[in-house]
Amino acid sequence: MRVGRFGALVAAGLLAATTAVAAAPSGTAATAAQVDVTVNTLEGLGTIPATGYGLNSAVWDSQMNAPAVQGLLGQAGIGMLRYPGGSYGDIYHWQTNTAPGGYVAPGTDFDSFMGTVKTIGAQPILIANYGTGTAQEAADWVRYANVTKGYGAKYWEVGNENYGNGYYGADWEADNHASKSPTTYAQNVVQYSSAMKAVDPTIKVGAVLTLPGNWPDGVLAAGDAADWNRTVLSIAGSSVDFVIVHWYPSGTGAATALGEPAQLPGELAQLRDEIGQYGGAGAAHLGIALTEVNAGVDEDTQPDALFGADTYFTALEQGVFTVDWWDTHNGPQAISTAPDGATDYDDWGVLSSGTCVGAVCEPALNTPFPSYFALSMLSKLGRPGDRMVRAGSDQQLVAAHAVRQADGKLAVMLVNKDPANAYTVNLHYAGYTPSSATPTVYTYGDEAASITTAAQGTSAVQTLPPYSIETVVLTPSGNPVSTLTAPGSPRVSQVTGTGATVSWTPATGGTATRYEVYRQFGTTSELLAESTSASATLTNLVPGTGYTLNVLATDQYGRLSPPSDPLTFTTGTPAASTCAADYQVTAGWGSGYVAAITVTDTGPAPIDGWSLTFAFPSTGQALASGWNANWTSSGQNVEATSLAWNANLAPGGGNSASIGFVGSNTGAYPPPAAISLNGTVCTTTYLS
Known part of the structure; x- marks a missing residue:
C-alpha cells in the first residue's frame, strides 16, 4: 500500500505476505566474503526504452515545476513524468486545474507541467479522469495537448487504481459511476479510447490492471464471473495499447523489502500470460507500464534506494516500458530509524519537502533523499537504446544487472543489501572480453550525499561496501567487434510438446553468414539450433517446459552480433497421452x-x-x-x-x-x- 497525501489505504490482511531476506551477521571480518557474479552478453534482455526511468509528479506539489527541481530531475536522467499524481487522476479536471476534494498548488497546471517535461527532455504519461470525468473531457485534453499545443503526448492512462473504488470493499479511489464493477470500467475504457483516438490516432491508451499475487487479483465480488484482470482484458484488451499496474510490496522491514524485487519476474510473467489469454487478437503487442512503485519501507534512507535500483532494472528486464517511482515530493508522516541508524521521515518522495513532524524536521527543501541517487545511478548503468544483458549473483544479498552500452562498453550494477558487511565480488564474463584498463566505478554509498566516481579495482575483482550501489564500467579488449545489428525480435509458431519454429527479422549492417539460437539457462547459454536463413526449427524440446531464447548473427569473420530481444514460450503437453x-x-x-x-x-x-x-x-x-x-x-x-x-x-x-x-x-x-x-x-x- 501507499501511505501518501492522497494514497491508497488497503487493509494489510488483503495484501500478499512476503518472505524476509535475512541479513548476514554483523561484525568485522578479516576478509570480506566472496561473491561470484557472472555476466553473459550473449543473453539479451531487450533495450532500455526512452521512457524507462520514470517518476510521478503531483498537482498538490508546489515545487513540482521549480527550476531547482527541474535541474535535479534532468541530472537524474528522468525519461518519463506522470501527471497529475496518483489518485488525483480520478478527481482532476485539466481545463480548470482543479481537483474537488483535494488541494491543487499554484503553478501546477498542465502547461506548466509540460514546461518541466520539455526542460528535462522527458515524455509525459497522463491520467485521464475516469472517476469523476468523462470520455469527452479526456478527448478534449488530447486535442488541447496534441492539436492545439503540439506537445505530442503519446501515453494516456484511463484512471488510476480504479479497483479501489469500493467494489471489492476497500474504498479510496473516486468513482461517480452508478456501477463500479470491472465490467463497467472496461466498457468505459473502450469509449474513452475511441473518443481520444478519434482526436489523435497516434496516441497510446492504457487500462488499469493489478499484478498477479497483489490485491485484488483473483477476488470475485457477488455476481462476478471473473476477476478484475480477466474482465477488463476480455472487454477492453482490443481497444487499448498497454496495461497499467502498480507495485507496493507489503513486507515488513528493510530485509524483507530488499528481497521483494525477486518476485517481480514471476508476477510480470504471469501478467503477460493473462494478457495473452484474455487480451484479444492484438494481445502480443500490449505493453506493460509500472506507473507507481515504492518499497514503502524506510523510504528516505538507504534501503529504499537499494530496492529502487534493483526494482527498476528487474522490471525493465521483463519488458516493462516504464517504471515510475512514487514520487517527487510527498511530505513526512512518521519518524523512525532505519537499520543503518539513519532517520526516516516516512516521506515517499525522492526530494525533501523541508517540513516537520513535531520537533523533527526534514533536511532543507529539495534536498535529495537516497532514492533520488538510486534513480541517478540508473543512467550510469545504461541509457535509452543500450542493451540489457544477463547477470547473475550467487549471493542472495548481492543483486547484479548488466548493460552492453552503445559504445561497446559493458556496465555492471552491483547492489549490496547487507547493512553490515562488504563483499569481494569476483566478476566472470561470457561473450565479452574486457580490456586490462582499470574500470571506472560509480558508487552510491550508505546515506551518501553524492555519487562518487573513481578508477578502481580490476575487471575481475571489485570490493562492494555495505548497503551500497556500485556500477562498474569496463572497456572491451582490442578485438574487432561485428558491425551486424541484433536480429529483430524473434517470433514463435507451430509450438508442440517437443518442437517449435522460431523466426526473426535478419540482422543488418553487414553480411550475416549464420544465425544461432541460444536458450537462456541461468547465466549460461545452450545452443539449440543454427540456420542460414531467418528461421529455425527446434526439436527435442521437453513437453510442458518454459524456454527463453535469443538469436545472434555471425558475420563472415565469425564474430557474433548483439543478441536479439528475448523470446519466451512454453511447450505444450503431449497431444496424445494415456x-x-x-x-x-x-x-x-x-x-x-x-x-x-x-x-x-x-x-x-x-x-x-x-x-x-x-x-x-x-x-x-x-x-x-x-x-x-x-x-x-x-x-x-x-x-x-x-x-x-x-x-x-x-x-x-x-x-x-x-x-x-x-x-x-x-x-x-x-x-x-x-x-x-x-x-x-x-x-x-x-x-x-
Whole structure:
C-alpha cells in the first residue's frame, strides 16, 4: 500500500505476505566474503526504452515545476513524468486545474507541467479522469495537448487504481459511476479510447490492471464471473495499447523489502500470460507500464534506494516500458530509524519537502533523499537504446544487472543489501572480453550525499561496501567487434510438446553468414539450433517446459552480433497421452488461491491406484491443504495420491477423479507447466 497525501489505504490482511531476506551477521571480518557474479552478453534482455526511468509528479506539489527541481530531475536522467499524481487522476479536471476534494498548488497546471517535461527532455504519461470525468473531457485534453499545443503526448492512462473504488470493499479511489464493477470500467475504457483516438490516432491508451499475487487479483465480488484482470482484458484488451499496474510490496522491514524485487519476474510473467489469454487478437503487442512503485519501507534512507535500483532494472528486464517511482515530493508522516541508524521521515518522495513532524524536521527543501541517487545511478548503468544483458549473483544479498552500452562498453550494477558487511565480488564474463584498463566505478554509498566516481579495482575483482550501489564500467579488449545489428525480435509458431519454429527479422549492417539460437539457462547459454536463413526449427524440446531464447548473427569473420530481444514460450503437453488433466484456478485473494484438477485415464488399460505429480513454477507458491487425495509436497514438488474410493480409473475416459488444493503464494502463482499421472505426462488443459 501507499501511505501518501492522497494514497491508497488497503487493509494489510488483503495484501500478499512476503518472505524476509535475512541479513548476514554483523561484525568485522578479516576478509570480506566472496561473491561470484557472472555476466553473459550473449543473453539479451531487450533495450532500455526512452521512457524507462520514470517518476510521478503531483498537482498538490508546489515545487513540482521549480527550476531547482527541474535541474535535479534532468541530472537524474528522468525519461518519463506522470501527471497529475496518483489518485488525483480520478478527481482532476485539466481545463480548470482543479481537483474537488483535494488541494491543487499554484503553478501546477498542465502547461506548466509540460514546461518541466520539455526542460528535462522527458515524455509525459497522463491520467485521464475516469472517476469523476468523462470520455469527452479526456478527448478534449488530447486535442488541447496534441492539436492545439503540439506537445505530442503519446501515453494516456484511463484512471488510476480504479479497483479501489469500493467494489471489492476497500474504498479510496473516486468513482461517480452508478456501477463500479470491472465490467463497467472496461466498457468505459473502450469509449474513452475511441473518443481520444478519434482526436489523435497516434496516441497510446492504457487500462488499469493489478499484478498477479497483489490485491485484488483473483477476488470475485457477488455476481462476478471473473476477476478484475480477466474482465477488463476480455472487454477492453482490443481497444487499448498497454496495461497499467502498480507495485507496493507489503513486507515488513528493510530485509524483507530488499528481497521483494525477486518476485517481480514471476508476477510480470504471469501478467503477460493473462494478457495473452484474455487480451484479444492484438494481445502480443500490449505493453506493460509500472506507473507507481515504492518499497514503502524506510523510504528516505538507504534501503529504499537499494530496492529502487534493483526494482527498476528487474522490471525493465521483463519488458516493462516504464517504471515510475512514487514520487517527487510527498511530505513526512512518521519518524523512525532505519537499520543503518539513519532517520526516516516516512516521506515517499525522492526530494525533501523541508517540513516537520513535531520537533523533527526534514533536511532543507529539495534536498535529495537516497532514492533520488538510486534513480541517478540508473543512467550510469545504461541509457535509452543500450542493451540489457544477463547477470547473475550467487549471493542472495548481492543483486547484479548488466548493460552492453552503445559504445561497446559493458556496465555492471552491483547492489549490496547487507547493512553490515562488504563483499569481494569476483566478476566472470561470457561473450565479452574486457580490456586490462582499470574500470571506472560509480558508487552510491550508505546515506551518501553524492555519487562518487573513481578508477578502481580490476575487471575481475571489485570490493562492494555495505548497503551500497556500485556500477562498474569496463572497456572491451582490442578485438574487432561485428558491425551486424541484433536480429529483430524473434517470433514463435507451430509450438508442440517437443518442437517449435522460431523466426526473426535478419540482422543488418553487414553480411550475416549464420544465425544461432541460444536458450537462456541461468547465466549460461545452450545452443539449440543454427540456420542460414531467418528461421529455425527446434526439436527435442521437453513437453510442458518454459524456454527463453535469443538469436545472434555471425558475420563472415565469425564474430557474433548483439543478441536479439528475448523470446519466451512454453511447450505444450503431449497431444496424445494415456492420461488427461484439467487444471483450473477457481478462487483467489492475493496471498492464496484454490485450484481444481480433474484427471482421466485415456489409455487402454484400467488404473488401480494413482499418483498425480506436478511442480509449482514459482518459488513463492506452496501447498496449504487439499481434498479428495493424500496431498504432500517437498519444496516446489507436489504429489497427490488416490484414496480408496477414487483409486480406480476406467480406461478410455470411462470416469475421472476430481481433486483440488488450496495454495499460498507470495507473488506469482502460475499453473504447473505439466501434470503427470503415474509418471506419464498427461495432455493438460488449463480451464478459465
